[in-house]
Structures are given as C-alpha cells and as structure tokens.
Amino acid sequence: MSRDEFSEMRAFLEVARERSFTRAAAKLGVTRSALSHTVRALEERLGIRLLSRTTRDVAPTAAGERLVECIEPHFESIAAEISAISALRDKPAGHIRIVCPDDAIGMVFRPRLPAFLRDYPDIKVELIADNGFTNIVERQFDAGVRLGEAIARDMVAVRIGPDVRYAVVGSPDYFGRHSTPSSPRN
Numbered sequence: 001m002s003r004d005e006f007s008e009m010r011a012f013l014e015v016a017r018e019r020s021f022t023r024a025a026a027k028l029g030v031t032r033s034a035l036s037h038t039v040r041a042l043e044e045r046l047g048i049r050l051l052s053r054t055t056r057d058v059a060p061t062a063a064g065e066r067l068v069e070c071i072e073p074h075f076e077s078i079a080a081e082i083s084a085i086s087a088l089r090d091k092p093a094g095h096i097r098i099v100c101p102d103d104a105i106g107m108v109f110r111p112r113l114p115a116f117l118r119d120y121p122d123i124k125v126e127l128i129a130d131n132g133f134t135n136i137v138e139r140q141f142d143a144g145v146r147l148g149e150a151i152a153r154d155m156v157a158v159r160i161g162p163d164v165r166y167a168v169v170g171s172p173d174y175f176g177r178h179s180t181p182s183s184p185r186n
Contacts (some may be wrong), residue, residue: 100145
C-alpha cells in the first residue's frame with residue numbers, strides 16, 4: 001500500500017467514525033477541503049461511493065460500512081503497536097550480539113557486564129569470541145570489538161577500554177636461535 005493509499009484510508013476511516021468532515025479534519029489536523037478531496041480521490045480510485053453526503057450529514061454507504069469493518073481493526077492494531085514501540089524508548093530492551101576477541105571478553109566485558117545486566121534486565125547480551133576479522137554486517141552482529149587499529153574504513157570506532165601493551169617473551173634458547181622481533185607483527 002502506498003503512502004497516498006494509506007492516507008486516503010485513514011482519512012476515510014476518520015470521517016466515517018466522526019460522521020463529519022469538520023470534526024474529522026480537526027482530529028487529523030487538515031482542512032475540511034483537503035479532507036474532502038482526499039476521500040473523493042479514494043472513492044474515484046475504487047470506483048465506488050463510500051460516504052453519503054448531505055449539507056448536514058455524512059454517513060457510510062453499505063460499501064463504506066464494509067470497508068470500515070475491514071480496515072478499522074488494522075488501524076487500531078497499528079496504533080497499538082506504535083504505542084508499544086514508543087514505550088521501548090523509555091525502557092531499553094532486546095538482544096545485542098557482539099563479536100570480539102577472547103581478550104576483550106576478559107578485559108572489557110566480564111568486569112562491566114554484571115552491573116549492565118542488573119541495570120537493564122530486559123537486554124540480553126550475546127558475546128561471540130572470534131579472534132579473526134568477522135564481517136559484522138554480513139553476520140548480523142550489532143557491534144564488533146577490534147584491538148588497535150584493525151577496523152574497516154567505513155566502520156565507526158569508539159574506544160571501550162584502556163590501551164593494552166603486549167610483550168614478546170621467549171626463552172634464552174629460543175632467542176639464541178631466532179632474531180629478536182622488530183614489531184608485534186614480525
């Protein structure tokens with residue numbers, strides 16, 4: 001259904017409920033003339049009169065009554081769902097999937113997660129340990145944690161923990177047989 005068709009149906013439904021273009025226009029925040037034009041466009045598109053009009057009265061025709069009975073529950077359901085969704089704005093809820101290296105689970109999430117879950121009991125957090133470079137969009141993760149600068153150019157990076165220092169350790173025998181690394185990657 002296009003936006004225009006939805007608007008036409010909503011306009012018709014309000015006029016049929018109110019049995020008045022004037023009251024329906026006031027509820028919808030449009031002019032009486034614009035509302036009349038919208039309902040007329042719906043009737044023309046459907047090829048049938050939905051409302052009987054006199055200078056004093058407006059009432060649905062038999063076809064109009066049938067349409068009201070058919071669409072009214074759907075509009076009420078839409079309004080109820082919009083109200084329910086709006087309530088989520090005030091109370092965070094849902095499922096969060098995060099892919100991250102093993103180290104991040106221990107250093108970043110494990111210390112903070114108990115308090116977070118206590119404060120937001122309607123949020124479920126799923127941590128997936130993966131030391132590779134998982135494509136978070138392709139795998140439908142909400143976020144991914146990377147160490148250092150290993151992120152794609154089109155991703156947004158936000159620091160979530162302190163700098164981490166790594167050290168290369170080895171036995172004297174090992175370093176006797178191998179050269180000293182010049183960087184963590186070599």
